[in-house]
Amino acid sequence: MKISTAVPYIRVSTQKQGRSGLGLEAQREQLARFAAAENIILTAEYLEVETGKGSNAIDKRPQLRAAIAEAKRLNCPVAVAKLDRLSRDVHFVSGLMVHKIPFLVADLGADVDPFVLHLYAALAEKERALVSQRTKAALAAAKARGTTKDGRPLILGNPEQAAKNRANAMLRAKLLFDQMDALKNLSANQAAKNLNLANVPTPTGRPWSAKTVIRVRNRLAAA
DSSP: OOOOEEEEEEEESSHHHHHHTTTHHHHHHHHHHHHHHHTOEEOSOEEEESOOOSTTGGGGOHHHHHHHHHHHHHTOOEEESSGGGTOSOHHHHHHHHHTTOOEEEGGGBTTOOHHHHHHHHHHHHHHHHHHHHHHHHHHHHHHHHTBOTTSOBOOOOOHHHHHHHHHHHHHHHHHTHHHHHHTTTSOHHHHHHHHHHTTOOOTTSSOOOHHHHHHHHHHHHHO
16 A cells, blocks of 8 residues: 555654754655655654663653654554654564554655564664673773773772872862852852852862852852
8 A cells, every 4th residue: 555644753862852852853754755765745854852872762752752642543643753763672663563553664665565664673772782781891891901991091009098088178168168158048059159259269170060069168168
């Protein structure tokens, strides 16, 4: 049967990606090209910022549930740019197929065989597992070298050094007692603005922020 309509579903996996648009436009463009090539009309899109991990991922993805409901109402498939936008879990993808929820994958084409979809889902799941293993191995190797994964020096736990750091932080906070006392009735945000305007240096030399003010206030309260 010739498909004439599809419900587009777009997903990114982090809030940061959602705010930046990273990946969103690429999926939209891929779906638009696919629809134009196959003479398919796309309905209003359903956009989700959520992880695709786990076989129960649909419980955490209301937009996917809504897209499926709309597709059932229109008697048409859900369209995604790539299979992993549905999920990287083979059981999840297989579950959709078992429940006869039709979906199209733009980068695989409109006539892809269900068996091929199972294979791609299994490969996506395996890739996720390999990425996780490589990340853990890289972190372990970096720790053994005494560095973080990106090569920065690793600060290992040292009770004596930690105590010394706390004492130095308390001393720096006490040196700021007069300034902090004068601003005690202001919010942390307003106090930070006043301290920056007065060119009062922070303990680290960076500009004041509400978080820095709160940290110093807490240290003084504990003194």
